[in-house]
Amino acid sequence: MHYEVKFGRLAIDIDRNSDGIMLNDFLKAFHISSAKRNELFTQHQITLNRKDAAVSDVLHEKDHLVIQIPDQKIDYTPSEQECAVVYEDDLIYVAHKDPGLIVHDDREICLASQAAAFQMNHGIIQPVRYIHRLDRETTGLVLFVKIPLLQGWYDAMLEEKCIARRYLAITGGKGHRDQRFTYNQKIGRDRHQSNVYRFSATGRDAVTKCVILDRKKDWLLFRCDLETGRTHQIRVHLSGNRHPIINDPVYGIPSAEFEHMCLWADTLIIPDPFTGETVTVTDTPNPDFSRFVW
Secondary structure, eight states: OEEEEETTEEEEEOOGGGTTOBHHHHHHTTTOOHHHHHHHHHTTOEEETTEEOOTTOBOOTTOEEEEEOOOOOOOSOOOSSOOEEEEEOSSEEEEEEOTTOOSOOSSSOOHHHHHHHHHHHTTOOSOOOBSOOOOTTOEEEEEEESOGGGHHHHHHHHHTTOSEEEEEEEEOSOOOTTOEEEEOOOEEEOTTSTTOEEEOTTSBOOOEEEEEEEEETTEEEEEEEESSOOTTHHHHHHHHTTOOBBTOTTTSBOOTTSSSOSEEEEEEEEEOTTTOOEEEEEOOOOGGGTTOOO
């Protein structure tokens, strides 16, 4: 399905895969809420073949659908410094987050306020919408959507594991190259310590798949793929299985050989909602990981 975002409009050329589908169902498939769908029709923000569209319209191959994307308020106060964007297309951008920076906070500089500066400086006059978060001390990639109308679709893709998030972690412990692990241990809050998590029979399901990519001296380099997205999931799974992350202030072990907590969200694999094609985004180099080969 071909599409174009230009001059505040999302234009979509309907292909044979959507032939015969009701327009309302087509929009629903992109997880656009009923309230927003109603607004598109009643506010005349959607046209089909250059005429105001109706809920009852049926789509056919080669139809031309246009959705207006009016400017909206940027809902974070822009910081002086904009975020470092490592990938951008018509629908999304992916930002690098430094360690020590929280993704969102109304009281301090955060990645969302840096994203607000990026959007303001590049004419993206829309609310700041991140699709997932990283812990404050974790380095790496965070996905933002440029068209809030599509946030529900990206949220659903994350929930359905269609967006892949890959991390690298440097740990202590024993192991060898190519050794694989699947951690399937429930995680819940520690009742005695604030903002600390642990294995818990009554916690939420959590699955992390890991492989050791390299070993240098006493350190192991893990690649970790998230099957679920629980708070502190990789940190708890690795530390609870005798592979504590270096310089993790809660679950890990300290080392002056590394500058930061050694957990790095270095890769995102993201599908396109209209074409179905995926893009693989990798982060900028991380000095803490430069001694390893993977």
